[in-house]
Amino acid sequence: MARGIAAPTEHQELIEWVGDIAELTQPDEIVWCDGSEAEYHRLAEELVAKGTFTRLDPTLRPNSYYAASDPSDVARVEDRTFICSRREADAGPTNRWKDPAEMRAIFTGDSSGAAGTGGEKSGPFGRPGDGGLFRGSMRGRTMYVVPFCMGPLGSPLSAMGVEITDSAYVAVSMRTMTRMGRAVLDQLGTDGAFVKAVHTLGAPLADGRADVPWPCNTTKYISHFPETREIWSYGSGYGGNALLGKKCYALRIASVMARDEGWLAEHMLILKLTPPRGEARYVAAAFPSACGKTNLAMLEPTISGWSVETVGDDIAWMRFGEDGRLYAINPEAGFFGVAPGTGQHTNANAMKTMYGNSVFTNVALTDDGDVWWEGMTEQPPAHLTDWKGDDWTPDSGTPAAHPNARFTVPAAQCPIIAPEWEDPRGVPISAILFGGRRASAVPLVTESFDWQHGVFLGANIASEKTAAAEGKVGELRRDPFAMLPFCGYNMGDYFGHWVALGKDAERKGDRDKLPKIYYVNWFRKDADGRFVWPGFGENSRVLKWIVERLSGDAAGVETPIGVLPAQGALDTDGLGLSPADLDLLLTVDREVWREEASLIPAHLETYGDHTPPELWAEYEALVARLG
Numbered sequence: 001m002a003r004g005i006a007a008p009t010e011h012q013e014l015i016e017w018v019g020d021i022a023e024l025t026q027p028d029e030i031v032w033c034d035g036s037e038a039e040y041h042r043l044a045e046e047l048v049a050k051g052t053f054t055r056l057d058p059t060l061r062p063n064s065y066y067a068a069s070d071p072s073d074v075a076r077v078e079d080r081t082f083i084c085s086r087r088e089a090d091a092g093p094t095n096r097w098k099d100p101a102e103m104r105a106i107f108t109g110d111s112s113g114a115a116g117t118g119g120e121k122s123g124p125f126g127r128p129g130d131g132g133l134f135r136g137s138m139r140g141r142t143m144y145v146v147p148f149c150m151g152p153l154g155s156p157l158s159a160m161g162v163e164i165t166d167s168a169y170v171a172v173s174m175r176t177m178t179r180m181g182r183a184v185l186d187q188l189g190t191d192g193a194f195v196k197a198v199h200t201l202g203a204p205l206a207d208g209r210a211d212v213p214w215p216c217n218t219t220k221y222i223s224h225f226p227e228t229r230e231i232w233s234y235g236s237g238y239g240g241n242a243l244l245g246k247k248c249y250a251l252r253i254a255s256v257m258a259r260d261e262g263w264l265a266e267h268m269l270i271l272k273l274t275p276p277r278g279e280a281r282y283v284a285a286a287f288p289s290a291c292g293k294t295n296l297a298m299l300e301p302t303i304s305g306w307s308v309e310t311v312g313d314d315i316a317w318m319r320f321g322e323d324g325r326l327y328a329i330n331p332e333a334g335f336f337g338v339a340p341g342t343g344q345h346t347n348a349n350a351m352k353t354m355y356g357n358s359v360f361t362n363v364a365l366t367d368d369g370d371v372w373w374e375g376m377t378e379q380p381p382a383h384l385t386d387w388k389g390d391d392w393t394p395d396s397g398t399p400a401a402h403p404n405a406r407f408t409v410p411a412a413q414c415p416i417i418a419p420e421w422e423d424p425r426g427v428p429i430s431a432i433l434f435g436g437r438r439a440s441a442v443p444l445v446t447e448s449f450d451w452q453h454g455v456f457l458g459a460n461i462a463s464e465k466t467a468a469a470e471g472k473v474g475e476l477r478r479d480p481f482a483m484l485p486f487c488g489y490n491m492g493d494y495f496g497h498w499v500a501l502g503k504d505a506e507r508k509g510d511r512d513k514l515p516k517i518y519y520v521n522w523f524r525k526d527a528d529g530r531f532v533w534p535g536f537g538e539n540s541r542v543l544k545w546i547v548e549r550l551s552g553d554a555a556g557v558e559t560p561i562g563v564l565p566a567q568g569a570l571d572t573d574g575l576g577l578s579p580a581d582l583d584l585l586l587t588v589d590r591e592v593w594r595e596e597a598s599l600i601p602a603h604l605e606t607y608g609d610h611t612p613p614e615l616w617a618e619y620e621a622l623v624a625r626l627g
């Protein structure tokens with residue numbers, strides 16, 4: 001950890017940029033993070049002293065901390081998230097757009113519109129006193145310079161960034177979530193490319209003003225400049241808004257890089273599945289936020305002889321290799337997972353992963369200095385301190401943990417982490433799963449007819465909203481490819497990119513090497529509102545059918561919406577599902593699906609002439625099959 005202005009690098013562009021941001025934001029001090037364990041401990045100590053962190057009992061959970069956010073700063077703020085492309089059409093109808101010059105003026109007060117050039121002004125961001133949210137926003141605070149790498153260091157599939165932040169919570173979290181510090185500066189050398197990411201809590205400490213445990217601002221901006229590959233985040237300390245390597249870079253900016261360079265940056269888990277006999281397969285799956293990626297990635301199969309290992313739980317970067325196969329890396333080094341619902345019976349591997357070296361945000365505190373949340377154990381403790389800091393008992397009538405409470409843990413601690421999870425070449429993907437929360441209509445599993453039909457299924461993902469973002473929980477919304485909040489450009493063009501990759505493969509004669517695409521739904525409910533499918537470890541049965549389909553060993557029946565397991569092909573032995581349950585999970589009700597199909601044109605029309613004609617053709621074909 002280097003204090004003061006002396007930079008531990010000779011990368012001139014980086015040094016100048018850090019100087020510019022310091023001049024704009026006016027921190028008391030600049031610290032270059034080296035990513036060492038000693039630095040982590042020192043920052044954690046400082047956070048304990050400030051009241052942001054509460055140290056958990058080290059005999060129960062070593063080197064672990066509890067943090068409670070400001071009650072207003074608990075999730076991603078989608079309506080404050082902006083894509084500032086030069087042309088509004090490039091942000092598309094589902095992102096909030098602002099002109100880049102206008103957004104810069106809001107941040108820096110410099111209305112000249114020239115990014116990074118000072119002209120006749122005193123600095124690159126205009127004169128002090130010109131206003132702008134970032135001007136002086138770090139006063140009284142330390143500015144941390146956090147060099148990070150998304151993906152294994154040195155992998156041709158990886159990419160680097162530097163986050164400047166005035167939050168020590170962000171700095172320590174970035175150490176868990178990314179490869180961070182000295183080694184990244186070394187890799188950057190004197191002229192390596194990096195994404196510039198600036199984050200401020202927007203809570204400067206004016207003369208003598210006391211700090212609070214979770215500083216933030218009621219004004220928030222999560223802004224992306226896709227053409228210049230920059231991120232500016234203001235006013236929030238919450239993960240998805242503040243850990244800029246994650247959703248802001250690895251999805252929003254990276255999806256633009258991927259479009260330009262012919263690869264894919266996706267909201268997907270990556271898992272390795274090994275059958276009792278036969279070779280291991282790698283599967284990627286996109287489900288919307290809080291819809292089961294972490295759980296599927298760490299699944300404990302209930303069927304004997306099968307094993308699952310984890311490669312990633314939230315983001316996949318994928319590129320076609322020389323051999324025509326699609327290779328994926330997990331760009332992250334940690335898990336930032338949903339705590340509620342995670343327990344010994346649902347996700348024992350996640351529980352083991354967070355044995356120590358973990359940060360828990362917005363969970364509840366037990367009286368003996370550990371953490372708890374709904375679903376961790378069947379019986380809640382008799383007394384807790386809830387996420388708001390209030391006394392809590394099982395009779396309180398409110399959740400003890402916020403529904404979007406999260407754990408932050410190193411991926412390497414996962415007991416089933418795949419040995420190849422950091423392989424610089426990535427892992428070859430055999431199947432891609434799409435899915436969401438659907439109480440009705442959508443079967444347990446559907447196989448697409450081909451890549452293009454699979455793209456159509458991904459484009460039509462609809463899911464009931466969860467607590468991962470601000471807004472009404474439970475409302476059904478379209479979340480194409482589980483990327484609605486994360487696509488950094490026009491979603492219609494993104495569909496086109498997926499279609500084009502399939503056509504490329506076909507042209508090269510690699511059609512059969514494309515991953516097969518499936519649609520799954522663990523969340524079907526019966527008339528009493530009960531989940532019909534037991535989910536979690538039992539989802540291995542669906543993975544089994546999928547892998548057996550890949551090797552031609554499982555039977556399927558064609559339906560108007562895709563191929564479903566033939567009778568008896570899905571292993572449901574010992575589940576005790578009634579014939580009515582099975583029927584609900586594995587049949588396509590034409591009437592219901594005509595209704596579903598009738599909603600598709602309005603969805604595709606959202607993107608106007610950016611919607612690829614191939615998706616309209618898929619829609620027409622669906623309607624024809626439904627009769």
Ligand code: GTP
Nearest residue numbers: 289290291292293294295338340341468522535536
């Ligand atoms: P993000 O980190 O927000 O992107 O979410 P995620 O997709 O990784 O979601 P996660 O696996 O953390 O699951 C979120 C919630 O869904 C948890 O409360 C889980 O208990 C619940 N869940 C996960 N898998 C299943 C399942 O198979 N069935 C049911 N009923 N619930 C599930």
Ligand code: SPV
Nearest residue numbers: 239240246247289314468
């Ligand atoms: C999600 O909301 O999809 C997450 C958590 O994985 S966050 O990093 O906050 O976006």
Ligand code: MN
Nearest residue numbers: 267289290314
């Ligand atoms: Mn996510």
